[in-house]
Amino acid sequence: MSINKNQKLTFFLPDFESELKIPFIPDGVSAGFPSPAADFMETNIDLNAALSENPLATFYIRVNGNSMIDAGINDKDVLVVDRSLEPQNNKIAICCIDGEFTVKRIQVETDCLYLMPENSNYQPIKVTEENELIIWGIVTYVIKKM
Template identity: 35%
Template sequence: MGNIKIKRGVFDTKLELEHAGVKAGFPSPAEDYIHETLDFNRDYIRHPEASFYGDVEGDSMKDAGIFDGDRVIIDKAVEPRNGSIVVAFWNGEFTMKYLDLTHKSDGYIELRPANPNYPVFKVEAGDNFEVWGTVIHLIRTFETF
């Protein structure tokens, strides 16, 4: 069931970008002088003290576009809603699934995979369960160096 490894992030590095967008037409000579900065704190991280990386293992979220080897950014300060992708600690392991709150009035919630080959987990009162954080961003590496 465990399909994510949690890593503490240091969100204070800025990366210079030559061009912020990718254009399919002819470039403008004026764009040679544009230098923007990608700042993870400003652009992607709302709560640095509550943000973590997670390295995805497995294919239980593949139909959500999250694949084995991807990295996600998890924010523990973001309140999850019905349908949020969450990292949950359940019965001693971390797992990443959709949070389904539609059965809360019936006394349980569900953790739903985004792959029909995996079971839906029914979480009931008394289970060792905690929504650990909400997945807010996906990072994918296409080529290794």
């Protein structure tokens, strides 16, 4: 089994007490043909509320490493993680395996569980009875700087 020892995750809790009001245009922006501006209609958005379906079970975590780049998760991205969601096949999860944190895709096979990287430079982690595995939560959003 190989775990990227250089991959570090930093945990953050959402700040639901924030009074910061960020302008929000709810109609979205066209990624195809331009659409009318709807008089620049503007409201506010609370990203903690918008990204947290289960606020008491949600946390943010910063990624350090590139084992998930083919899933759109890059170094320094911030993941929104929901601890209330059940781990399922093909979901991306924050896992603690043998005391090491990692973000990987869960792959369930007949008699085996794998933690799958999304980068061909990394090997899957086969979880055996000898491993201690804790799935901390399921990734629901990726926040990235462009």
